[in-house]
Amino acid sequence: MSKNKKGRSNSGNIIGVVIAIGVISLIAWAIVTSQSNKKVEPNTNFAEIKSDDQIKGSKDALITFIEYSDFQCPYCVRFHPVMEKVIDKYSGKARWVYRHFPLNFHKNAKIAAEAAEAAGEQGKFWEFSAKIAQNSQQDGTGLNKVDLEKYAEELGLDIAKFNNAINQGKYKEKVEADYNSGISAGVQGTPSLYMIDKNGKVEKLENLDEASIIAKIEAASKE
Numbered sequence: 001m002s003k004n005k006k007g008r009s010n011s012g013n014i015i016g017v018v019i020a021i022g023v024i025s026l027i028a029w030a031i032v033t034s035q036s037n038k039k040v041e042p043n044t045n046f047a048e049i050k051s052d053d054q055i056k057g058s059k060d061a062l063i064t065f066i067e068y069s070d071f072q073c074p075y076c077v078r079f080h081p082v083m084e085k086v087i088d089k090y091s092g093k094a095r096w097v098y099r100h101f102p103l104n105f106h107k108n109a110k111i112a113a114e115a116a117e118a119a120g121e122q123g124k125f126w127e128f129s130a131k132i133a134q135n136s137q138q139d140g141t142g143l144n145k146v147d148l149e150k151y152a153e154e155l156g157l158d159i160a161k162f163n164n165a166i167n168q169g170k171y172k173e174k175v176e177a178d179y180n181s182g183i184s185a186g187v188q189g190t191p192s193l194y195m196i197d198k199n200g201k202v203e204k205l206e207n208l209d210e211a212s213i214i215a216k217i218e219a220a221s222k223e
Contacts, residue, residue: 047196054126056084057094057095067194068100068190072112074137080130101178110172112148117165122157195216197220
């Protein structure tokens with residue numbers, strides 16, 4: 001008799017534990033669902049154009065593209081000439097703001113970004129960036145210091161001034177500020193492209209082919 005009572009008691013305890021776990025799970029699910037249904041306002045502070053931003057196209061253009069990019073990212077270097085074509089065609093309507101987002105696992109991305117800024121100090125940011133896009137490889141080939149110096153020489157830069165800027169880390173904080181701006185924007189990968197229309201509306205673009213971007217410009221110009 002005592003054995004059967006103990007068995008029934010253990011069964012009752014197990015059922016009670018199962019019920020308790022179920023109740024806790026439901027409560028947790030309700031909390032998570034409630035949080036996920038809350039409307040989260042996007043952080044658009046990154047959309048403000050800074051005095052040290054690198055800009056291609058008319059500064060008075062009504063449409064602005066902000067790109068967060070990594071010079072060692074194969075997708076970024078393939079996308080670079082796409083944006084060059086778009087902005088060359090629509091320079092009066094749109095401008096391109098380039099910001100650095102060097103990924104941690106790309107060993108040469110940061111120095112390439114700093115080198116581009118050093119070239120920008122001498123008015124050759126976009127030309128230098130194009131050189132990088134033509135030569136950069138995912139394993140870091142084309143982005144070693146000797147390669148970067150070669151591009152600077154080909155562009156006729158003051159090499160001593162260029163090297164000093166890199167060696168002294170003159171643009172390290174600028175690159176870090178760009179990166180932090182990307183984090184604020186919600187960047188999770190590169191390239192990430194945002195369009196700001198003439199009314200200040202910010203949209204992250206998912207389709208980064210030339211035709212899709214041009215369609216966005218045409219549509220925004222008519223609104």
